[in-house]
Amino acid sequence: MSAERTNWAGNLTYAATRVHTPGTVQELQDLVARSDRIRALGSRHSFSDVADTTAELVSLAGLPSHxxxxxxxxxxxxxxxxxxxxxxxxxxxxxxxxxxxxxxxxxxxxxxxxxxxxxxxxxxxxxxxxxxxxxxxxxxxxxxxxxxxxxxxxxxxxxxxxxxxxxxxxxxxxxAFEVRQVVYDDLALSTAAERFDDIFATAYSVSIFTDWASGTALSWVKHRVSESDDWTPEPSWMGATLADGPRHPVPGMPAEFCTEQLGVPGPWYDRLPHFRLEFTPSSGEELQSEYLVPREHAVEAFGAVAKLADRIAPVLHISEIRTVAADDLWLSSSYGRDVAGFHFTWKKDPDGVRPVMAEIERALAPYDVRPHWGKLFTVDSAQVRERYPRLDDFRRLRADYDPDDTFGNDFLDRYVG
Ligand SMILES: Cc1cc2nc3c(=O)[nH]c(=O)nc-3n(C[C@H](O)[C@H](O)[C@H](O)COP(=O)(O)OP(=O)(O)OC[C@H]3O[C@@H](n4cnc5c(N)ncnc54)[C@H](O)[C@@H]3O)c2cc1C
Known part of the structure; x- marks a missing residue:
């Protein structure tokens, strides 16, 4: 049995009676066949109880990593x-x-x-x-x-x-391709709202980080290097200034945790994530939430969140805004539509964070928002279900593939039904 009984952030102690780590696929198959209820556990990075169960968990960390x-x-x-x-x-x-x-x-x-x-x-x-x-x-x-x-x-x-x-x-x-990553300081939030689409269309991957209260954002611009590349970062972009040194998304945290910036070309895997594999990421003590809003409502949603700056800032490490292209995956938060993701890395203060999350959710409710399954949210389960047009198809799939409810848990009961 594994000793890992909490998730990565430590905000959740799994209710499972056991965590198995089989060493072969055959052992895993035997284990599942004799279990009445069991769920897979990944690297334990979800903040929500999506993985949890009161029965058994199984981690694949012991299987060969081919x-x-x-x-x-x-x-x-x-x-x-x-x-x-x-x-x-x-x-x-x-x-x-x-x-x-x-x-x-x-x-x-x-x-x-x-x-x-x-x-x-x-x-x-x-x-x-x-x-x-x-x-x-x-x-x-x-x-x-x-x-x-x-x-x-x-x-x-x-x-x-x-x-x-x-x-x-x-x-x-x-x-394999290369990416050049630059950071711009002091993007005005008013500009971010006015030029939202232009900002996110600037490069292969763009993220903006803000605490909402300062009225500014740090912008992380990840440019995919092409063969005939003549891209040089402008010293000023959207009124923001090219950073003169490496940055961490959370003010005051050391930039050495982050992947290389300053426009130095490097492999895709060492630029697209913000954090280096060899360091403990982010700010450590944290909770996270994220709300995925259809792109056509992104600017209104941005304004609705910005109005809550005074409520958000005291319990926030940092917010990140990203964009994601539409897909066809039934339970995907970007199913059927391009989205903007409004992410919040919170201080580890669940009681302080919960009411603020609820205020954000009320502010975003008119925009058909879908919460990230792996992060924290308080959205009413009926509302969550309404926002997935293929939920009935997924229920049918569950009934076909898991007729005995071997892989069920409270989370699925709440949000899938
Ligand atoms: C510091 C940090 C940064 C993050 N950054 C991002 C980000 O950039 N973008 C983003 O979208 N999210 C991000 N997340 C959220 C994270 O990606 C999701 O919560 C993800 O699901 C965690 O994966 P995990 O392997 O830890 O799975 P777990 O949290 O262990 O489990 C999540 C779900 O996956 C299922 N699962 C796991 N393994 C299997 C399996 N083998 N078979 C079937 N089901 C399985 C579990 O049953 C559960 O339902 C971040 C989280 C943290 C802590």
Whole structure:
């Protein structure tokens, strides 16, 4: 049994009676076959209780961490428990890349895919959009593979662990590429609102970080280097000033935790995440929430959140705004529409944060917002369900793939039903 009984942030102690770590896929299959109730656990980075259960958990950290590149089809099949950072360095050595990464390379591939984890970029779908096949252990212990193009596939990728324990995922690849990352200081929030679309269209991936109260933002602009590249960062952009040294998104935190900036070209995997694999990321003691708003409402939503600056700032480390391209994955927060993500890294003060989260949720309610499954939210479960047009199809899928409710938990009961 593993000693890991809390999530990464320590805000959740898993209610599970046991955490198993099988050493082979066969052991995992036997375990699932004899369990009445069991759920997969990834790298424990979710803040919500999406992974938790009062029964048993199974971690794939003990399974072999193989990766297999198929050059002809430009895909890689990876062990589901592998961390993105470890996968990325192996892909780079072989000359390949993924289209995007989240801000943190320490998160497991299966766990990230299961909740629709995303990076930024107007043209970049979330990380789950790279998945072309899912192999999972079903409730009877048998292996099942679902492939892109099959009728159920779009429901089986962002699946919150509800259909089984995923043992491997096949992901689309592209040839390795380089990225140049620069930071701009002091983007006025009024400019961010007025020129929202221009700002996010500036580069392959753009994030803006603000505390809302200062009236300004730091902008992280990640430019994909092309062969005929003549890009040089402007000293001034959107009224903001090119940073004269490396920055950390959270004021006062050391920039050495962050991936290289100042426009120095480097491999995709060492620029697209904000944080380096070898450092403990972010600010450590934190909680997170994120709300994904359809792009057509992004500017109004921005204004609605900005009005709450005085309520938000005292309990906030930092906010990040990103964009994500639409996809077809039923439970994805960007299903059917391009979105802007309004993310909040909170101080670890659950009682102080909860009412502020609720105020933000009320302010964003008119905009058909979907909360990030892996982060904290207080949105009423009926409202969450209304915001997923393919929820009935997902319920049918659950009934087909998990008729005995082997992989159920309270979270699924609340938000999926
Ligand atoms: C510091 C930090 C930075 C973050 N940055 C980002 C970001 O940039 N973008 C973003 O969108 N999110 C981000 N997140 C949120 C994070 O990506 C999600 O919560 C993600 O789901 C965590 O993955 P995990 O491997 O830790 O899974 P867990 O939290 O352990 O589990 C999450 C879900 O995945 C399921 N799951 C895990 N493994 C399997 C499996 N093998 N088979 C089936 N289901 C499985 C679990 O059952 C559960 O439902 C961040 C979180 C932290 C702590």
């Amino acid at each position: 990766i297999e590149v198929d050059r002809a089809h430009r895909t890689v099949t990876v062990a589901a428990g592998l961390r993105y950072g470890d996968l990325a360095t192996q892909l780079q050595r072989k000359g390949w890349a993924l289209h995007n990464l989240g801000s943190l390379p320490h998160i497991s591939v299966a766990g990230a895919v299961a909740t629709g984890t995303h990076g930024s970029g107007d043209g970049n779908g979330n990380l789950a959009t790279a998945v072309s096949a899912v192999q999972l252990v079903g409730g009877d212990g048998e292996l099942v593979t679902l492939r892109r193009g099959e009728p159920d596939f779009d429901g089986a990728v962002v699946a919150l662990g509800a259909l089984g324990v995923v043992v491997s995922l096949t992901l689309d690849l592209e040839p």
